[in-house]
Every structure is written in structure tokens, then in C-alpha cells.
Amino acid sequence: MSTKFRAALAISSMLALTVVPAARAGAPRTSTVRDDARARADSIVARMTLAEKIALVHGLFPPFAVGKTKNELIMAAGHIDGIPRLGVPLVRESDASLGVANQVEQRKGDVATALPSALATAASFDPAIARAGGAMIGSEARAKRFNVLLAGGVNLTRDPWNGRNFEYLGEDPLLAGRLAGQHIVGVQSNRIVSTIKHFALNAQETGRMVADARIGEADLRMSDLLAFQIAIETGKPASVMCAYNKVNGDWACENDFLLNRVLKRDWRYPGWVMSDWGGVHSTAKAANAGLDQQSGQELDKAPYFSAPLEAAVTSGAVSAARLDDMVARYLTGLIQTGAYDTPMPAKPAAIPYAKNALVAQRTAEAGIVLLKNEGRLLPLARSAKRIVLIGGRADVGVLSGGGSSQVRSVGGAPIEIPLTSGAAMSFARYTYHASSPLKAIKAALPQAQVTFVDGTDVAAAAAAARNADIAIVFATQWTTEAQDVADLSLPDRQDTLIAAVAAAQPKTVAVLETGGPVTMPWLAQVPAVLQAWYPGQRGGEAIANLLTGKVNPSGRLPITFPASATQAPRPAPVGIDTLTSLEAQAAANPANASNYQLKSFPIDYVEGADVGYRWYEKKRRAPLFPFGHGLSYTNFAYRNFAVTGGKTLSVSFEVINTGKRAGADVPQIYVARAGSDTPMRLAAFTRVTLKPGETRRITLTAEPRILADYDTRLPGWRITGGQYRVALARDATDRTLTKMVALDAATMQP
Template sequence: MCRNKKNTFFSIVIIFCSITMLHAQKASDEKIEIKIDSILALLTTEEKVAMCHAQSKFSTPGVERIGIPELWMSDGPHGVRSELNWDNWEYANWTNDSITAFPALTCLAATFNPELSKDYGVNVGEEARYRKKDVLLGPGVNMYRTPLNGRNFEYMGEDPYLASIMVVPYIQGVQQNGVAACVKHYALNNQELWRDHINVEVSDRALHEIYLPAFKAAVEKGNVWSIMGAYNQFRGQYCCHNQLLLNKILKDDWQFDGVVITDWGGAHDTKEAIFNGLDIEMGTGTDGLTTSTKNAYDSYYLANPFLKLLKNKEVSEDYLDDKVKRILRLMLRTSMNPNKSFGRINNIEHLNVAREVATEGIVLLKNENNFFPISPTKKLTIAVIGENATKSMTLGGGSSELKAKSEISPLQGIKARFKNATIIHALGYASGPSAYGRVIPSELDAKKLQQEAIEAASEADVVLFVGGLNKNHFQDCEGADRQSYELPFNQNELLNNLLKVNNNLGVILISGNAVEMPWLPKVKGLMQAWYLGSEAGHAIADVVSGDANPSGKLPFSFPKKLEDNAAHAFGELSYPGDSINQYYKEDILVGYRWHDTKKIEPQFAFGEGLSYTSFKMSNINTDKKTYAKTDEIIVSGNVSNIGNVDGKEVVQVYVGKPKSKVKRALKELKGFQKINVEKGASKDFTITINPSDLAFYDETISDWSLEKGDYIIYVGNASNSVSSTIKIRMN
């Protein structure tokens, strides 16, 4: 009885504190709105128009006469990009703009760890604040639709639920520093080929169920302060000024109160920009793109052409005022925020977070006869083969290129950890230097490189092949898609030749994309290692040596062959389109939804990832079997570590609807939890599912619909590894 009274008291206190905080936040918001109106009244039409477009490559003007500061932006979902010149894309060659490079977002997604996502956001936000940036252009949450997309490494995988859960703490972490996150690229920017004009046609259902949820979560749960439009068109309108995407969905339905920023050069028409939801125009292809022509930025669509329409009374100033109010709101949250932090940069805490994310994101995919871990105490000869063992992966890739203060290569990390081993390295292949928009072939002799690698492998006890993709053009790089699903630079041939002289070989694949693996049956081990940033080599050595137990899970499926991917199953009009239009013919069946529903076995499944220990799930159940539409569904169970090493397991909960009135995937991820379990121990888990997450987007009513009837809950540790199924009923 006393306990019940005590619990009731604490509940009342919590409710009271929550109400108090809500009132305080409301009062603060009201003060900001009053401040915005008072500033707006002081501005001339010319000053307001100037605030709606760039004044340099990465800034918009303030208003000097009344103390409104400039707004400064920077590329970098994985770190703050180095300084560029005012008017062109050349680097400014500053000496104080080196930063910590954090792992790419594919790696962050592979951690399945929202707490790490918050740490990541806080730390990259601190670096942006220290560099006096007001808007960090990231994170990216476009869906992984095809493994050929050159920009997949910047995104969070193929599942909208995973991306939605991981993006929110990232945003909150960045913005607590007084730096705006800018979620991109809104929307349907799922390929680089013809990205600047391709018109995407997709059903309303796929739009709302697959391609918008992470953006919606960023707005409604993350309270993101800015969003970047996409280059492509959607239903005949460019996404940077798209009536449906920006006005109807983003600003009306989701009540987004922040700023819509173009991708650089994403605006195409003054009136559409005015009326269809754009707030700030950046990078338009006038003289301001490449030269310092006087007044070039005044030629932007939201510059003099906008001002002329206003002065001729062809456009109401209400449209301008709405844009400026949003910009002022953004400034009061960032550049004019008196409570913003000072930031920090290149400190040990940032390196530790980068290393932790990298280590938790590495995915162990094959481990025949316990090839991994390799003991660092043994006196072995280890041949480290592959250009990716030494090639910088913070350079290149387009706008996410970073100037890292330090970058530990895989070879450096392995040498530092395996001090008792004899380490020999051979390139094996060479890709040539990174260059945006073009390929520069290597000048090295490919046959000689391969022969040197074969000789090194023949002398070794263990071979570690560190290969994959890189940040060069036509690889994992902005501006173009991959041209083939196979490994580039004759790596398949090299691997086969290495295996002929030494079959005690493991592959460490560095990439942001899936690749074809004809050599997979012959190798002893395989790790997916992503682009891991400043601490890449140390993180890889942590996992290879067993200092860290791998716990990453794949955030996207690896098809066996390209045709097994849904986007490629319907011919060229599905991908890449005919250069004018593209049709998402797979509809909602993206990634594992396609593999599951069509019974096409992947090479590796979404959510898959091995450990150096073994886990067992038991006592899996739901709190009841019949639910009303207002009831939360609580899935509980137990995870036991039955191996000999402490480890982390990701419990994954999927839900399917048999006998649905609409086409459905066999199952869809609706909950997950990462659990740290010591060897020999067990831990309980509880995962809560909101019934609204089981709804489908009903095109007949243009809204969400929750079907009555039976649902199947699948609980396991990968989309293809289910420990238990439970039938429930929604009334």
C-alpha cells in the first residue's frame, strides 16, 4: 500500500514537472515569435530578399545595420568539411580547419544503437560549433534502393524504421550545440545518375511507407531546424520547390517550422520557388557558381527576380515574410542564440566516440572455423593485401570529403596491435587518385602489383585482404553511380590467385555498398568495415584481435546478383530510368521486404551480423494476444550469452499481416533493442510497438489505415533469423 502511494506521488511529480517544462517551452517559443515579429518590422524588402539566397558558396547575408549576423553552413554528415573559397569550389587552404572524421552513416546505422547516434550527433555538433558553423548539412536519410547508388554510404540503410529511430538522436545531439542539423535530401534522391533532372514516379503508398518516414521522424520527433531539398523531380516538379512535398506534407501536415534549403543548384524557377515552399536558395548556376562577378548572387531565382515581382505587386509580400520568419527563427536557434556552446574540436573524447561507433558498426559476416579473432600474442606472419589497407577514405566522395587531422589506416592499426607478428603489405591493385567527376587511372603496373601480393601471401601464415570500394568517381562517390556490382580493379581475379597460394584468408571489405562475392565460398572470414573515419585502423584492429566483440548488423541487404535487387528486377525504366522519367516499380518491396516476399535468398540479409560468442533467445511473448487500436504491444523475452565472450546482441522485432486487403511485405521491422550480455549471463528485454506503426497508407482515403485481424510478430536477430513467432489480433 505504501509502495503504491509512493509510486503515485512520484507519478504526480513527474506529470507536474512535465507540465511545467511544457509551459516553459511554450513561453520560450512565444518569446521567440515576438522577437521574430519585432525584427521583421525593421527590415526593408531588399534586406529580406537578400536573406533568402546565398552571398557565397556556404553563407547567406545578415543585416549589418541592425546586427543580424550571417548564416554559415558546412557540408559534413560525418564531420565538418574544410573551408572553401568565397566564390568557387577550390579549397581555401586554411591551416586550422582539420577535424575529427566520424564513421559514415552506413556504419552508424549498422550499430543499431540510438545512444551512440546521440553521442555521434553531440560530438560532430561540437566540432561544427567550434568552426562557427550554424547549419550542418546532414544527416542523410534517403533509402538504400540500389547497390549502385554512389551516395549510399552517406545514408542509413534500406529500412525506414531503422533510419527513423537512428536519425532522431543524431539531430538532437547536433542541435543541443546551437547548430542546426539539415536533414537531406528531401525526397526520393536515391541515385546519382541524372540526379539533377530525373523525374521520379512512385505510388503514394511507397512514398509514405518507405521514403518519407525518416524525414517525418526528423521533423516530428527530432524537431529538426532545417531540411535540404533534393535535386530530382517528383511528379513533374523539382523537389526543391515542390507543392506536395514542401507545402502540403512538410509544412502543413508535419507542421515543420524550420527552413527549407536547396541542394546547391537545386532551384529552377522563381515563381515555383516563391510559391512552393523554398526558403533559402544556394549554389544556383549563375556566375556566382564559379567566378567573382560582381552581384552574381543577385541573379539567383530568389534574388532580383523575386524583388522585381514584389515591387511590381505580382507577388504578395506575405510569401517573403514567411520565408524570412523561418530564417530568423533558424538564426535565433543558431547564430543569434545567446546560449549556444563554444564547441570543441579534435579532442580525445571525439576520437573515442568515432572509434566506438566504428567498432560497433563493423559487421562480421563469415567466420569459418573461427578464423577471427586472430590472437595478437602469437608470432605470426600476416600478409595485409590491398590498396584499401593504406588508402585514405576521408578524402574524396564529393561533398562529404573531410580534412581529418589524423586518419589511422587499417595497416597502421594492425601493425600497432599485432606487435608480436611480422606484418608484410602489398598493394595488390591500385585505383588511382581521387578526383571528383572523373577517373584518373593509376600509373602503377597492375601485373607487378598482383605478383607482389601473391608472393607476400605465399610467405604468410594468415592473409588479410583489405579491399572493396573507395571514394573515387564511379565508386562510393557523389555525382555518379557505380557501373558494375562486382569489385573494381580486378580484385576478384586477385583474390582467386591469392587463394591458390594461401587459403587461410579473410576479407575486410571497406565500402558503403553491397558488392558481388563470387569468392565468398573460398574465404575463411569476412568483415564489412565501412568508411570508419579517423580511427578506422584502430577500430578494425580492435575487432580483428578480439579486443572488441563485433556487434554490427547490416542496415541493408546484400543480393547475390544485381538482378536479385528489387529496383533492378523490372528493367531500365525502374533503374536508372530513361534519363527523363523513372518508375519505382517494386513499390513498397524495398530491400529485405522484396527478398522475403518474393523468396529470393540474399547473399546476406538485412539485420544479419555474427559475434565471437553465441546467444539464445527464450521466453518470448507478448503481454496479451488481443489488442485495441489504442493498446501498446509489449514484446518481452530473454537473451542468454551461452558462449565464452562478453557480447552485444540486437533483438529485432518484425510484424507481418497475413490476408491483408492490400499488398504487404511478409514482415517489416517495427522494433529493436541492443543488449549487452556478459558471458554466461542472461538479460531480459522489453520492446514496445505502437499499433499505429502497423498501419498502411491507404491511397483510397489518402491517410493511414489500421486493419483489424491477425498479425504475426517475428522475433529474432536478423530478417532471415527468427527465433519465435507470435500471433496477435487487432480489434
């Protein structure tokens, strides 16, 4: 979502080892459950008046909708009245990527459980973790009387500086698709709707309302669209939310290729397409291109799907059959999830916040990544008597990302600073969750003297580090929806702080609370680095447990950390210089500020399908830390690696915990056709927890579309017969264990 609260504020001050493969030619693509839901929806639509149909295909934005409905308005993302005479329920929508959102406390006093950032979930490489988080959020949403959650973010990370990376699941389509799908399953297990968003190529925040994402069809199908396709197959979300940006010249919310051809024809998607808030630009074109519902109509230039749509249907510009399909898709989504037949509570229900907090903590503990541990500095030795924590507000809490995903967490916000400039100013705040690492580490190490200095005085911080046995520097990088980061350096001279502390104290640990990758000019001098992401409302406890060894680190990077910004396909947001210039002109001429607006501009995705780690391999660039990287306090070995080919690619091997601690490993399978210049692709993965000395045999089956290339001439997926390289790896650069296998030629439907 997006600009929902900008306008408001201005006015008001299972752990499966294989993925379901693509259907082969002639295979059924819809289930009996979905067919039954559509048949029921059609029967309801047949009894509606034209006015009733129109009423269901546009929604209200509650802060602007007072007096527009006789029903109670909850101040959140959206509201759509029902039709009592036909049993059509009232729908209330909430933002919900990381918890039931309440960004600028539009609902006074309403709190919710805050998960860590989605990148932390992705770093777990664990579909069960994703599903548990979704189930928890969905249960709280139902208790708060919401039956549609705007969750399911699956946009691939194409650029490390994207301000919204923390809300998504990384750079790989298989990992992102599988985990997003399970998150959606969890949400919808509560008999409510989850969306999947933002369809498609919403890959940067700078100029997101006007940017034109340009990419070839085959490359798009093999990257961003594949992530959506896998997530939709796995999670069966009742609604798809289209994006703000253009894709190859057409707005995503009126893009016939994306909505009609790919989503509804090729994937046979039965649910409804809702717009993002402020993302609609027309009536007939949008409806005919596949948009089924205008969301938060008050944030668009016009209520395009209200009276204008009724006029378009009357004139024939939009057919009556198309309107019926729009309404039937909406009802189908509500019916198949159970939202249609499960009444919402009349009043908010009790929520087991203490139990739910454990879900957030387990997610953080599974997703925090130990990037470096030279000399086994971690876990913290019990013999350490003096430990100093420096910076990052670690005395009071942990950082949260900003924007529509912002959760007002249980326990309150010890730090909350309104923004004074920037595109996110009116609907985001610089916010911390009340989970103090200082307090948690003190509780975990009662025998030690644990102190804190804020780090604003670099010399004083270095002196405190010198006088301690161990120094732990907490560094933060705040990112938010609607704005990209200026560069990949830590802000506010934190790189200088870390370097000074490391120079004074050889036993220095850096804990990074960031929205994504950052550069680390001090890395050679710092023996231990922990990537904590935005760790959620129990982040302090999770960090303490990993630092002290109560929990063994097991996270793996779902995103490449570049050694420098110039390694990535684009070193900075496209259009950022123009935007900065326009903002300066608007500030100098406030009376004519509306004249200085960013106009549509192209973003050419030159990397095509080679997103993230594939780009680095293709260009032979060594990143700072590769995709899939992560360390443990124990050691794992792989033995008896075997590969079978033919019609499917299957890999089996033994994983052995050769260390002295229980821990979790994440074996990864990468594949590429022999003799091609195609980078290796993640084709399978799993997460396995082992006791010391324990051995387990694992069998993984490769996702067939990862083995294939998309052929627009078929159209569909084509596996070229022949030899393939298969790597059993610890990260995307590991080629220690590699075998060859022969695969049969095959084709699959789009």
C-alpha cells in the same frame, strides 16, 4: 550537396526503446517552445524593410561571392548576412554529413575529425552512437565559426549501386529515421542548425539534376517520407533541404505536394526549407510551392530569390504574407536551436581532436559487421606468427568516400588523387585517411611478424599468403556523390586477387572498405569476411581491434547485400547508358559539349514501399547477406518471448549471453498482417550489451505507423484490426521465433 565545388574549382583550378508514435486525431502537434520561437520571429519580421526580408531568403556561395558582402567570407558552402540593427545573426554554412567538410582544401590547412560513413553508424543500430557523432561534429563546426550544418542525410537506399549510399542510413525507414533524428539532436545540442536532406527521393546520382522519381503517394508516405517524418519528429531539425530531382513531375524544390501539403500542412513543420545548391528553377512557382530560401545562388541559373523575388512580391505574383512567412521560418529555425542568440567566436576556437577521434573510433567499432567467420578464424589467434596484409593501401590508411561529405581529417591524407573524368571530377578526390591497419595490427600483435604486399602482382600476393599463417586481404570500392558505381563487383581485379589468395592460404580474411554492397564470387573459399565500410580517421585502429578480439563485433547490416545485381529492383542506374553515350559525344565534340546534356527522364520505383529487404521477401529472393545480419565472437539466446496486442503492440523477451565474451546483440522485431501479401517490416529494435552469462529482459513497443498502411482516402494511417505475425529475429529473414497477436483497428493523422 553537390555541384558547389565543381564550379569553384573550374574557376580557381540515450538509447530509447520506443519511437514517439504518430499523433492521434486532435492531439497537439507543436510545442510551446516552437510557438514562442515563431511569435518572436514574427515580431522581428514586422520591423523589417522589404529589402531586409529579401536579403535573408537567398544565400551566397563564398567562392563566387568575393566582394558581395562586407563581412568575412569563409570558403565553405554558404553565407547569409545578418541584420545587425535587429540582432539577426550572420549565418555560415558547411557541409557536414561525416564531419566539417573541406573537400578540395578550399580552406588551406583546415582539418576536422572524420566519422566513418553513415552506413557504419546505421550498422550500429544505436541511436546513442548517432547522437554522439552529431554532437562531435556540431562542436567542431561551432569552433570553426559555422552555425548551420548541411547534415542529416536520410534518403533511403533503393539501389545498391547508388554512389551516395555511404552518406545515408540504409534501406529501412524506422532505422534511418531514428538514427538521423538522434544525429540531428547531437548537432543542434551545440546551439547550431542541422538540416535534414535531401527531401525527397534523391535515390540515385546518375542524372540527379534532371531525373523524375515516380511513385504513388501511399508508397512514398510509407517509405522515404516516413524516414523523414520520424527523423523530423525526433530531431526537430531547424531546416529541410529539398533535393535536385523531380518527384512525380515537379522539381523537389518547387513541389507543392512535398513542401506545402506534406511538410508544412500535414507534419506542421515550423522551420525553413532551403534549396540544394543549384536546385532552384523559378521564382514565383518555387516560393509559392514552399521553398523558403535559395542556397548558394551563384550556382543557379539566376538569383531567383533576390531581385526577381522582390519584383514578384511587388507585382503580387508572390504575396507579401508569403515572403513574411519565408523569413519567419528562417528566423524560427535559428531561434529554436539557440543559433540566433549564441554568438559565434570571433576567431576559430581550440578543438579537442584527440578526444573527438575516440568518437570516430567507437562509431567504427560499433558499425563494422562480421559477415562470416567459418571455423572461428577470428579473432586472430595469438599463436599466429606470420600474418600478411594484402592490398587496399592498408600500409598507409583507410579509404574515404567522395563528394561534399569529404572531410580533410586530422593526420592528413596519405593518398589523394584528383579525378580526371566523371561528374564528380571538380569537387571530389580519391582520398585516404591516415590510419594504417598495418601499423595498428602490428601494435596489437607485437609477438607476430606482420608484413604487407600491395596486391598488384596477384601471383606474388598468393605466394606471400602461402608462406604466412594467416592472410588478410583489404579490398576497396571508392564511391562518390554525383556518380553511381558501374556494377557491384570489386574494381581493379580485386575479386581475382581475393580468390587467388584464398586458394593459396585456407586461413584468409577479407576486409571490405566499400560504399555499400558488393558481390563476392569468392565467398565460399574465404572463411572470414569483415565489412568495414569507410571506417573514418581511426578506421585502422578499429579494424585491428575487431580482428584481434579487443573489441567484439556487433554491427548489423542496415542494407541488403544482393547475391547478384539482377536481384535488386533495377540492375543498373536508370539513364546510365544514355549518359555514357552523351559523354562520349561530348568528348568527341568538345566545342559543342554543352549540346550533349542529359534531359529529364523518369525513374519508376516499381517496388513502391517495399524497399530493400521487403523487396527480397516479396519476390522470394535469397540475398547474399540479409538486412540485420551480423555475427559476434559470443553467442546470444532469446527466451520467454511474449507479445501483447490491442491498442499497441508490445514485445518482451529475455536476451542471454551464452558465450564466454562480453558483447552486444541487436534483437529485431518484424511485423506483418496475417493473411496479407505484405512483407514483414522492422517495427522495433534495440542494442543490448551483456557480460558472459548475463540475462536481461527487454520490452519493445512497435512503431504504430509500421503496423499501418497509408490510406489516401482518410487521409492518414490505418491499422487494420485483426491478427498479425510478429517475429523476434536476428535479421530480416529469421522467422525462428514467431507469434500471432490481435490488434485493434485504428487511424492516425498523416
